[in-house]
Amino acid sequence: MRIFLVRLILALAVILTFPTFLPAQTVGQPRTAGAGTVAPAADLSGLWIRLRDPSHASINLDFGKAISPMTPWGDAKFKAANSVYRSSSPSTVLSDPIFSCFPPGVPRIYMVNFPVQIVQTPGQVILLFEFDHFVRRIYTDGRPHDKDAGQLWMGDSVGKWEGEILVADTTNFNDKTTLDREGYPHSDAMHLVERFRRVDHDNLVVELSVDDPKAYTKPWTATLNFQLRADWKIMEHICEDNASFVDFNRKATKTPKK
Amino acid sequence: MKNSRLALLACLAGLWMIASPASAHHGTSAYDTTKLTTVKGTVSDFQFNNPHVIISVDATDDKGKVEKWVCEANSPNVLTRHGWDRDIIKKGDQITLIGNRPKNGAKTLRLQKVILSNGQELDPNSLQD
Numbered sequence: 001m002r003i004f005l006v007r008l009i010l011a012l013a014v015i016l017t018f019p020t021f022l023p024a025q026t027v028g029q030p031r032t033a034g035a036g037t038v039a040p041a042a043d044l045s046g047l048w049i050r051l052r053d054p055s056h057a058s059i060n061l062d063f064g065k066a067i068s069p070m071t072p073w074g075d076a077k078f079k080a081a082n083s084v085y086r087s088s089s090p091s092t093v094l095s096d097p098i099f100s101c102f103p104p105g106v107p108r109i110y111m112v113n114f115p116v117q118i119v120q121t122p123g124q125v126i127l128l129f130e131f132d133h134f135v136r137r138i139y140t141d142g143r144p145h146d147k148d149a150g151q152l153w154m155g156d157s158v159g160k161w162e163g164e165i166l167v168a169d170t171t172n173f174n175d176k177t178t179l180d181r182e183g184y185p186h187s188d189a190m191h192l193v194e195r196f197r198r199v200d201h202d203n204l205v206v207e208l209s210v211d212d213p214k215a216y217t218k219p220w221t222a223t224l225n226f227q228l229r230a231d232w233k234i235m236e237h238i239c240e241d242n243a244s245f246v247d248f249n250r251k252a253t254k255t256p257k258k
Numbered sequence: 259m260k261n262s263r264l265a266l267l268a269c270l271a272g273l274w275m276i277a278s279p280a281s282a283h284h285g286t287s288a289y290d291t292t293k294l295t296t297v298k299g300t301v302s303d304f305q306f307n308n309p310h311v312i313i314s315v316d317a318t319d320d321k322g323k324v325e326k327w328v329c330e331a332n333s334p335n336v337l338t339r340h341g342w343d344r345d346i347i348k349k350g351d352q353i354t355l356i357g358n359r360p361k362n363g364a365k366t367l368r369l370q371k372v373i374l375s376n377g378q379e380l381d382p383n384s385l386q387d
Binding site: 113114235237238241 | 332334
């Protein structure tokens with residue numbers, strides 16, 4: 001019996017060490033990265049806060065005059081969103097999707113009063129937003145847009161360096177977000193280009209161009225200015241933890257009993 | 259309301275601050291942004307949490323009746339970067355709150371300014387230059 005057990009154990013040892021039974025070292029190859037990974041041409045890293053547009057008295061959450069005239073499709077969508085945002089309906093403050101914790105989309109992710117941390121690696125520029133801890137990855141390794149990505153809340157971003165300017169190209173949007181707090185729309189065909197330029201140590205300028213023929217009669221460009229805040233850190237911000245806020249606003253919008 | 263001079267100053271300040279980030283964030287329609295309401299009272303609660311800081315006060319009206327008010331300010335993330343901390347207001351403090359009241363008459367305010375008992379003024383909104 002003992003000899004049988006020894007032989008059984010030896011046999012099992014041989015079988016189990018046979019390469020077929022070893023776990024695969026690689027489950028599959030990652031999606032093909034581009035062959036053109038290069039070191040960043042400029043350093044955009046740091047914690048940045050958006051400054052108000054000079055035409056506004058305080059920090060603005062809308063693009064204002066930068067926006068081109070809308071197509072009939074765009075105008076209808078704008079009126080529907082804007083009327084809900086601005087109406088005296090009891091559900092006013094509860095109707096904007098971001099209050100239900102849906103992603104704000106791009107460029108609306110910039111139109112909030114919270115900072116963004118930029119981290120650079122050789123193949124990616126990563127934007128870590130304090131607002132509900134959203135992350136955008138701009139792939140700078142030469143890869144094309146992901147044709148299988150479908151329609152995304154935050155789009156699919158690839159970028160390249162033109163001198164010291166990071167040019168980010170984003171497509172694959174859904175049409176479920178608005179561009180800003182006024183409710184300006186975009187379609188799922190929106191093509192967004194952002195040019196990130198660090199003009200000096202403390203200042204970052206982002207020129208963003210919206211090309212969306214379904215929503216706007218011509219492309220338009222807006223400029224966002226960011227300033228470095230070296231003494232800040234990204235703080236926690238959890239959208240789902242808003243029960244008290246929703247309740248507060250529900251009370252403020254309820255029709256009082258007679 | 260007493261302190262009519264304060265209320266007048268607050269109204270003038272409010273007209274200047276009419277495009278505040280808080281109003282844009284929430285949508286202005288539920289709140290009357292054409293005028294400011296001033297509430298003086300004793301702090302009964304101070305919630306320094308996301309998404310919005312909440313200050314609750316017991317205010318005494320002209321007839322001596324206590325009214326409970328609940329006032330909402332910005333996110334603590336924003337406020338800590340503009341001089342606030344979680345100890346800046348404490349239960350029992352005498353405080354003046356100035357803000358926009360909802361159109362439905364609820365005893366709530368969206369804050370535009372806070373005046374502490376030592377006279378220090380706090381701006382709950384962030385005005386990046």
